[in-house]
Amino acid sequence: MKEVVVISGKGGTGKTSLTASLAFLWDQIVIADCDVDAADLHLLLDPEIKKRQDFISGIEPVLDKDICTACGQCREVCVYDAIDENYIINSLNCEGCGVCAHFCPVEAIQLQDRLCGEWYVSDTRFGPMVHAQLGIAEENSGKLVTLIRKEARTMAEAEKKDLVLIDGSPGIGCPVISSITGASLIVLVTEPTISGVHDMKRVIGLAGHFNVPTVVVINKADLDHQMAQEIISTCNENKTELIGQIPYDSVFTKAMVQGQTVLEYDEHKKSPVCRQIQAISDKIRNRLTEAN
Numbered sequence: 001m002k003e004v005v006v007i008s009g010k011g012g013t014g015k016t017s018l019t020a021s022l023a024f025l026w027d028q029i030v031i032a033d034c035d036v037d038a039a040d041l042h043l044l045l046d047p048e049i050k051k052r053q054d055f056i057s058g059i060e061p062v063l064d065k066d067i068c069t070a071c072g073q074c075r076e077v078c079v080y081d082a083i084d085e086n087y088i089i090n091s092l093n094c095e096g097c098g099v100c101a102h103f104c105p106v107e108a109i110q111l112q113d114r115l116c117g118e119w120y121v122s123d124t125r126f127g128p129m130v131h132a133q134l135g136i137a138e139e140n141s142g143k144l145v146t147l148i149r150k151e152a153r154t155m156a157e158a159e160k161k162d163l164v165l166i167d168g169s170p171g172i173g174c175p176v177i178s179s180i181t182g183a184s185l186i187v188l189v190t191e192p193t194i195s196g197v198h199d200m201k202r203v204i205g206l207a208g209h210f211n212v213p214t215v216v217v218i219n220k221a222d223l224d225h226q227m228a229q230e231i232i233s234t235c236n237e238n239k240t241e242l243i244g245q246i247p248y249d250s251v252f253t254k255a256m257v258q259g260q261t262v263l264e265y266d267e268h269k270k271s272p273v274c275r276q277i278q279a280i281s282d283k284i285r286n287r288l289t290e291a292n
Contacts, residue, residue, distance in 0.1 A: 001156055001157065001161070001162055001163065001164065002162065002163050002185070002288050002291075003149075003153070003163075003164045003166060003183045003185075004022075004163065004164070004165055004166065004183070004186075004187060004284060004288070005034075005166040005168045005179050005180050005183045005185070005186050005187070006018055006019045006022070006165075006166065006168060006186075006187045006189060007168035007169065007170065007176060007179065007180065007186060007187070007188060007189070007203065008188065008189045008190060008199075008203070009170065009171065009172070009188070009195075009196065009198070009199025009200045009201075009202055009203045010170050010171070010195055010196060010199045011038075011170045012191075013170070013189045013190055013191045013196060013219055014219040014220070014246070014252065015167065015170065015189045016035070016040055016044070016167055017044070017252055017255075017256070017261070018187070018189055018217065018219070018246075018277065018280075019041060019165065019167040020041060020044040020045060020261045021261045021262055021263050021281075022165060022277075022280075022281055022284070023045070023124075023126040023127070023165055023261075024126055024261045024263050024264060025263065025277075025278070025281045026126075026163065026165065026281070026285075027127075028161045028162050028163060029126070029156075029161055029163045029164065029165050030128050030129070030130065030152045030153075030155050030156040030159070030161055030163075030164050030165070031045070031124065031126065031127060031128070031129040031152075031164075031165050031166075031167075032129070032130045032131070032148050032149060032151075032152035032164055032165070032166045032167070033129065033130075033131035033132070033166075033167045034145045034148050034149065034166050034167060034169065034175065034178070035167055035168060035169045035170075035175070036117070036133070036134045036141050036144045036145055036148070036169070036175060037134055037141050037175065038169075039131055039132065039133055041129075041131065041167045042122075042129075042131060043256075043259065044256065044259060044260070044261060045124040045125070045126065045129060046124065046125070046259060047120070047122030047123065047124045048122055048123045048124075049120045049121075050120075050121050050122055050123060051120060051121035051122075052118060052119075052120050053118065053119050053120070054115055054117075054118055055116050055118055055119050055132065055134070055144055055147070056113045056114065056115060056116065057114060057140040057143055057144070058096045058113075058114045058116065058140060059096045059098060059111045059112065059113060059114055060089075060091060060094060060096055060111070060113075061089055061094065061096075061098065061100050061101050061109045061110070061111055062089075062109065062110050062111075062112055063083075063087060063088075063108055063109050064108050064109075064110070065108075067106055067107070067108035068087055068106070068108040069105075069106055069108070070087060071105060071106075073103050073104060073105060074087075074103065074104055074109060075087075077099050077100060077103045078099065078100055079099075080093050080094060080095050080097075082094040082095075082100075083100065092137050096111075096114060098111050115135070116134060116135050116140055117132060117133050117134040117135045117138055117144065118132065119131070119132035119133075119144065119148060119151070120132065121151065121155070128155055128159070130148050130151045130152040130155065131148065132147075132148055141169075141175040141178075142174035142175050142177065142178040143178075144175075145169075145175045145179055146178050149164075149166065149179070152164045152166070163288075166179060166183070168180065171199070172199075172202050172203055172206045176206070177206070177210070180206070180207060180212050181212070183212050184213070184288060184291065185213050185214070185215065185284065185287055185288060185291075186203075186207050186213065186214040186215070187214075187215055187216075187217060187243075187280075187284060188200060188203055188204070188207070188214055188215070188216045188217070189217050190216060190217070190218055190219070190231060191218065191220050191223075192218060192220065192221060192223055192224040192226075192228040192230075192231060193224065193227060194227070196227070196231075197230050197231055197234065200216070200231065200234065201234060204234070204240055208238070213287070213291070214240050215240065215243045215283070215284070216231070216235050216240055216241070216242045216243065217242075217243060217244045217245075217246065217280055218231055218242070218244070218245045218246065219246045220246070220248040221245035221247060221248075222245075222247045222248055223248050228245065241287075243279075243280055243283040243284065244276050244277075244280035244283070245276065246273055246276045246277065246280075247272050247273060247276070249262075249271060249272070251265060251266055251271055251273055252273070262274060262277070263277065263278075
């Protein structure tokens with residue numbers, strides 16, 4: 001079983017649109033949305049949720065005002081200023097360290113498991129999908145990504161599917177690291193802008209650190225030929241294969257408005273965008289075959 005992770009150095013490069021298009025083209029896959037901080041693959045795939053589970057991670061303090069004597073000890077020891085003058089705990093400031101509970105002289109503060117979000121197993125028109133939603137300002141996104149990947153692999157093995165297609169997070173942070181470690185191939189989507197090139201270089205460095213094979217796709221490649229050439233030069237310098245250059249086309253936006261992939265929207269697949277995505281898909285499949 002192989003895992004292909006589609007990531008980007010920055011948001012807005014078209015990573016999720018490409019992931020959805022690959023899901024349309026490929027059979028025998030399980031789809032995983034590991035962009036848990038800002039999940040949006042469901043907007044294109046319209047999943048029907050079959051299983052819903054709470055994501056519990058870390059602890060949070062709960063204060064019993066019937067026991068509390070308002071001695072102020074908890075407020076003094078809290079370095080995050082998470083407890084106000086009325087002894088109300090601000091969950092956005094609280095880091096769950098437990099110091100307040102440890103020092104409370106009357107044990108008015110108890111620690112309980114923290115609900116950080118939900119994860120789901122769903123059906124889509126392209127196959128099963130595992131995805132999640134992290135709560136507002138919640139942490140442990142890397143842990144949730146690890147859970148999503150594990151569930152997707154387990155499902156693929158149970159259903160005898162040979163590929164897990166992952167929509168990863170942008171950037172190089174914890175959720176990205178959790179998405180790519182041990183993957184078969186990274187598909188790095190970038191764009192011909194200064195920030196796109198800068199962040200692409202960081203992702204290539206991260207992929208190299210974890211020794212994960214990487215290929216590059218330039219989206220909106222014809223908007224700035226000079227920056228596109230710099231991306232090509234960067235690929236050559238880092239011995240990273242460029243497998244496609246997708247031209248700018250409003251068909252992407254039109255397809256998204258309809259809740260479709262660009263390949264579904266352009267049903268005859270005659271546009272340069274569709275031909276390029278098909279070629280990218282073929283090259284990814286060839287890379288996976290060569291790796292066997």
